[in-house]
Structure formats: C-alpha cells, structure tokens
Amino acid sequence: MQWSAFDDPVHDSQRAYRQLLSTMAEPGTVEDMLESPLRPEDAAIGAACWATLLTLCDLDTRVWLTPELAAGGLGEGLRFHTGSRLVDTPAEADFALVTPATLADPTRVFNEGSDIYPDRSTTLLVVLERLDTEGPWRLQGPGIPGFRRLGIGEGDALMSRLAANQSRFPRGLDAILTCGARLAAVPRSTRITSSRVEEADPCMSQ
C-alpha cells in the first residue's frame, strides 16, 4: 500500500481543516479525524497525522521529520503529494513531525518566532501513543471554559516544552497532537499544569 492523497482534495481537506481549527480554538478537546487517506502498512504515523499533513502542507511549507517517524517512505510520500520541502534541522521548519522522545532531546531546537512576528514559528505535529481527556494535565486559557484535562501517556517531555511557552509569550510553539485517528491541539496560549491527583471532572472534557 502507498501513501494516498485525499479522494476529494477540495472537500476532504476542508473538512479536515475545520477539525484542526476547532481543536486549536478549543484546546484539550479530542476529535476523531473524519478523513483517513491511506498509508502504507509500515507507516509510523496515524490517519489524523497524515490527513493534517495533506491539509496544511504545500510548496510553500518546510517540514522536518524526526527519523523515528520516517518509516514507509513518509518523506517521499509527503514530497510527492504536497510538494513540501524537507529540511535538515527542526529550527528551519514550519511543521515538525515529532514524538515526545524527540522533544526530550534538548539539542532539538525549534523556531519560536520573534516578539514582532510570533506567527513565524514551528508548529509541532506530535505523534502520541495515547490521547484522551482523562489524564493528569490541566489546561487553562483561551478556548477553555474553566479547565480541560488531557491524557497523552508518556508525554512529560512534550508538556514541559509546551508549558515553557508561558514564559516567552507571544513567542512559542503550537502543537497539534495525534494518536491514530484522534486529534487535539495545544496552542501556546494554553496554560498547562500537572496534577497527578484525579478530580471529579464531569463537564469539562468533551
């Protein structure tokens, strides 16, 4: 099986984009990506991640792939279907495809934008083992009434990178989180705290 494009590029990418926009606007909400273009059997990324790449990337984007996710010829598939330029260092990238393990390596430096142009920063596309609304991470800030919870498995390295956004806002990293077909986002405006203590939380996780 090969890396496939959307069946209907115009409308499939529009639907996928609206899910991306809504998860970015409401951090901590988890959605199942409706579009699932086909991937090779040995691919290391799920449907949500591949659909995101097809939706956002083109000739004008620079993408960095962490080696551990490059299985199945992802780089070539991406270049073929989107025309994106693959770059050698994450700091050059508009989108960086990573895992929490990638982020644990402090030599991996991403572009946080500048105080004048904070938008010129890398967006992290994170591939996770787990993604749900039950975990120990508490998210607060724009897009969140009260707080939301997020579970991402072994993700301390990711969350400590994102928690650091607070100290240098408006510079920072925005993250799109994926796990199989599941999708969520944590923009730099989100304030992250960890509470290992489970609390009753009936209404905030949706």
Added chain:
Amino acid sequence: MYVAVKGGEQAIANAHRWLADRRRGSRESAELEVAQVEGQLRLAVARVMAEASLYDPELAALAIKQASGDMVEAVFLLRAYRTTLPRLAETVPLDTAAMHIERRVSATYKDIPGGQVLGPTYDYTHRLLDFLQLAKGETPTPVEAEEMLATCPQILELLDDEGLLEREADDGSEPYDITRDPPDFPVDRATRLQMLARGDEGYLLALGYSTQRGYGRNHPFAGEIRLGRVAVEIEVEECEVPMCIGEIEISECQMINQFGGSREVAPQFTRGYGLAFGHNERKTMAMALVDRALRAEELGETPTGPAQQAEFVLAHADSVESAGFVSHLKLPHYVDFQSELELLRRLRREHAARRLQPDEQPTTAPEEQQA
C-alpha cells in the same frame, strides 16, 4: 408603519441592467469592438496592463470597454482576473539592452551611439484639436526606414565604464513577490520597484513632481528613455539556452541623479529606475523619480519630502486598494453613525446643562477631579 427595506437583490440586478444599457449608449452608433479599443486606444490599454500587472492587450481592452472607459475600474477588472491565473513558469530577467527599439531618447548627450529615435510620440505635436478626426479623414501610412534599428547600447552603461555612475549589480537574491506575500516594511528596492510598477500613474506623477519642486529634490536628468519590444524567455530543463516564449512591448526610463559618495567612495551619479508594460512613458519617468526619492536613506540623505517616506508612498500607491477603500464610504455605516449620534447628543446635553449653571464645575472632567 415603518417596514424594513427589502428587495436588495432585485435592486442590484436592475442597477446592473441599467449600467449595461448606459455602457452600450445610443443604438444608432455601432457597438465598440474590443479589437478597436486594443488597436486604437493603445495607450489606455498600456496603462491598464501596467497597473493590473498583466500583459494581455486583448483583455485589457475588454476591461476598458466593460468599464465604460473608467481606467481605475478597468485596472481592477483585469487585476481580479489576474489573481485567478495559475503560475506556470518564471521568466529569466528581461534584457532591455536587447530591445527592438521604436523610440529612444536621451536628454544627457546630443548624439549617442545608435542615435536619438523619436518614434511614435505626442511630444512635439501641437495640442490643437484635430477636427479632421471628427470627420472621417484618411490617416497617412508612416514613413519607414529601410532597415530595422540595430539594438542600441544603454546610455548609462557608457557612463558606467568611466565610473561616473553608481554600478548596479544583481546580487542574485530571490526577489520578494508582492502579489503573493504581504509587504513587510521596510522593504528592499526590488520590492519597492514592484509596488511602484503597479502604482497609480497619477499618484506617482504627483509625487515625482513634488520632488522637482523641492520636496526631496534629487536633480534628475533623463539619461535614457526607451520603448520597444523585448523577448520573454524561460529556462527549460534539458535546454542550455533559455527559450523565447514571445515578445512584449515595454517602456523603460533611467534617470541620472546628483552625486552620492563618501570618504571611501568617490562621488558618482546615482540612479532612479522606471519600467512599465506597453507605451507608458510618463509613468516610467514618474516612477524613476520616486524610486530615486525612496533611496534617500540608503544614499545618506535626510528625508524631507513626502516622496521620500517609503511606507507612506508605497502603502498608498495601488489604485485598486485606494479606490476600494475610498469607495467603501458609500456602504451603509448606519450603526457607526448611530453610535456617534448617540454620543454627540449626550455631549451637547451636558454642554447645555453646564452653560445654564456656569458656577458649577463639570463633574466629569478628569483634570478637575485630580486638581
């Protein structure tokens, strides 16, 4: 009883129909053909192509016809069409030195290699209305030389050899594309020239003129103005030389301006540059004046005139933008106006109350509160 106005859709459709009727004019005259506009109003066509940034004489002529001769509207029509076109290839830079010249004049030397060529110019026409054109007179065919003009060297290159003129070298960097990326002030010269090339002619003319009258004077000489056709070439894989895909008519103006120089660099003439699609001489001259004015800071001059303020000049040069924003004042502003009315009435009530009780200090003015 007041009823909210309905039927906007019908009103718009009726307005369009009436407009079409006005455009057509009296049915007793023949309808204007696009080919006639293209062939006989060619300076209008050139202006529309230049400001729309699209070289297509036929569509520019159509736009002029469709806009009933409103040039700003015609530019807008063609620009809006341009933005939907795919970008198939990028050309190599035009070589204006290799131009097939129709007109070429220099104000700096009496005689120049290749000679002065007046070409099809209005310059020395006496501006007397030609009533013969009201009747249908015959137009004589032009007197033609037996040989095509050879390509002529550019005058400024001759000065260059002597080192009298600042040298302009291609630094090979990828130019910013103003049609795809938002301007990011301050912008470099290549970007400025792009913005001026599609700038409104009247606006550039006024700004260029203002530098001549002392608002940022830069002592210009028309080093060379040339008009003619140049080849458009693209690089094709597996071909060693670029491939010619056609010719376009362009106008180019190179101004020579007063010296720059410093302790390290000997005094030299400086330059201003203008280029436009079609026969667009006035535009290119104005553009060259403004280009030079915008180089003030780079050349160590203190900006004193409006034409030297880059953000001011460039942000207001585009007629599609300026015409749109001025005309938007025609749209309803009921809500904003109502907001102002409400405040104004309140302020006037308070003002009247204060006048009736002159001894009482107004309670709302903060400076008195603090005192």
Added chain:
Amino acid sequence: MNDYSDATTGYNFAYLDEQTKRMIRRGLLKAVAIPGYQVPFGGREMPMPYGWGTGGMQLTASVLGQDDVLKVIDQGADDTTNAVSIRAFFERVAGVTTTSATAEADVIQTRHRIPEQPLRQGQILVFQVPIPEPLRFIEPSEEETRLMHALEEYGVMHVKLYEDIARHGHIATTYAYPVKVDGRYVTDPSPIPKFDNPKLHMAEALMLFGAGREKRLYAIPPYTRVESLDFEDHPFEVQQWEEPCAICGARDTFLDEVITDDRGGRMFVCSDTDYCQSRREEVA
C-alpha cells in the same frame, strides 16, 4: 486570441484556489494560537473592491464547506445591499445554503455588528475589518506599531482615550472601540458599536477577523477574556436608548434611528433584522 469558454465556471469551490486557502488556513491556526495578534497574510485580489469585505470573504472562502449554512449581515441586517451581494457571491461560487436565521448558521460573515442572539459553540463569526491596527490613528507607521505590540507598549492608547475625557468628559470612541485580548494584545474589534464589545468576552463561538487591503487576519477563540480599555474613574459603558424598538419592543438591542418625515419625526428600530423579526413572530 484567448479562449475563455469556461469563464463563468472555471473557478474553484468558494472561488479561491487551494494553495491560497492553505496559506490562509495556516495563518488562521496561528491567529487562533496567539489571540488578538495580527498575522500578515498574502491577501489576494477578490472580484469585489477592497474595503467592501474582501478580507472577510477570503476567510469565509477558506473555512467554508459544502455542507455549511452561511449567513451574511451588514449593519446587523441580512438585506442591506452589500450583504445581499456577498451572500449571492457565495451561493454562486460555493453553492452553499444560506439563511438569515442566526441560530441556523454555521458560518456568519458580518460587517459592523455582532448578532443580538448569543452565538453557540461551533459557530464561526467572520468579521470584515477595514483597519486592523488599533494603534493606526495614533501612529500611522506600520514599523512603529508592530514594535509597540511586540513591546506591549500601549500607553499611547490610554493617553488618547484620556485626552477625550479631558476634552469631552467622555471617551469619544463609540465604535471600533479597542479591546485587550487575554490580557496581552490590544486589538481592533472591527467597527462594531461599543454596544457589541461585551459580546466578545467569553463568547462561545470562534471569531475570525479579516482585513484584505491591509493583508492581516486575527482571531479571538471562544471562551477568551476580552476587556474594553477603560479607566477606574471612567469605566467602559455601552450605548443606551430611552425608547424601545418601535417594531418588536426590545429594550436591550442596538437601535437604528429612522427618519420618518421632514419635520423631525424619527423612530428607533433594531439594527439586527433577524432578531427583530423573530421577536415579532414570538409575540404574534
């Protein structure tokens, strides 16, 4: 000769090509991530004049899907000529269903108003913005205002508002009243009357702002703190009318003044035509 046989049908869904949509979509994600910050984008010419909603239209075209229901208002009304024109444009190039009912719409494009009926989660409100820079009338240079935002240097804005108070006893800004988004960026809410400013605060809908001529887009996500700038001794307040809407009797809506004769006769009616009509239907 040119061949234009497909001239009326040759446009992509929602007019913009996919590459332009992707560019705008990427910009919108950044705008949402940095609430109130103006993202520069490569605005395109639209087949309507700059200043007439080209920014809002580009945003709408980039988010709109074939199953969406679209509402377009200008001055709160669905039937003002420019609203009619923009609605007809999207019916033609995207074939979407349109509505005048606020509650039924997925995407609402607006000029100068926020609907009276509170928006719900999942709805997107797209604002047309003429001058996105709230500091522009104090400092005309883009280079300067960009730096002021970077340094969070907003003192001049307060000075301007305070000068109004000194002169008039009131802040003289009645529309496009500046707000601070999530405690960081001073942002122009577009020329909505300040009456509508409180609706921006902790709204349930996503609010997107597009300025086509100025090539800027920005966003206020749902559930975001939005404060109108004011002073302790001059707190922010909204417009009030002494009489209710002459049609539906509402006392809590923004009213348009309508001149009824040439002897000073006037009446006040809701500027939000859909809200006014639905209230009348409820009463009937």
